[in-house]
């Protein structure tokens with residue numbers, strides 16, 4: 733039975749496609765449904781020399797029917813930077829919704845609207861922080877956001893801004909394929925280790 737994770741946010745440029753591709757690489761037996769018409773991951777897939785993960789570019793409304801043909805263990809759905817009706821429909825097909833937050837006060841101020849939309853679909857959800865400055869004390873930041881009681885779990889592993897993510901995107905790799913032990917690689921391993929348990 734395929735476990736499906738939708739990666740969402742109301743904003744573009746927060747790292748949805750980056751996290752989707754890196755998680756799909758480390759998950760190994762995975763398919764990506766690229767539901768964003770920018771087709772970043774379809775292009776990334778074209779640059780890859782490996783056959784896994786398979787990337788299928790489709791409009792959001794085709795996600796549910798396409799999922800029926802997916803037979804990998806994991807499926808990651810990349811979405812456009814909006815939470816309109818078509819993305820809500822995509823989230824309804826998912827077992828888990830990962831909300832990507834590029835941390836900043838304005839982003840935090842607007843997250844409640846995102847979470848209201850996500851709550852409508854009643855799926856297990858978590859927020860993952862991405863693009864933190866590498867000098868950030870991530871544990872302190874996560875604790876302070878948790879104290880704000882957003883009503884949604886915060887993933888205990890946050891992802892910092894690291895050049896490896898950009899190099900990997902150019903090469904059609906995941907950061908764990910660039911280097912088995914780098915800070916970016918460790919963060920993705922940590923995120924995946926947490927996420928896969930949440931999806932059980």
Ligand SMILES: Nc1ncnc2c1ncn2[C@@H]1O[C@H](COP(=O)(O)OP(=O)(O)O)[C@@H](O)[C@H]1O
Nearest residue numbers: 744745746747748749750863892893894897898
């Ligand atoms: N953790 C990160 N470290 C460095 N660069 C990142 C990171 N996450 C995303 N990026 C870069 O930020 C840009 C936007 O990321 P992308 O995944 O395309 O966002 P989205 O899919 O939300 O629009 C890309 O150039 C990507 O390489």
Ligand SMILES: [Mg+2]
Nearest residue numbers: 748749768772
């Ligand atoms: Mg994208």
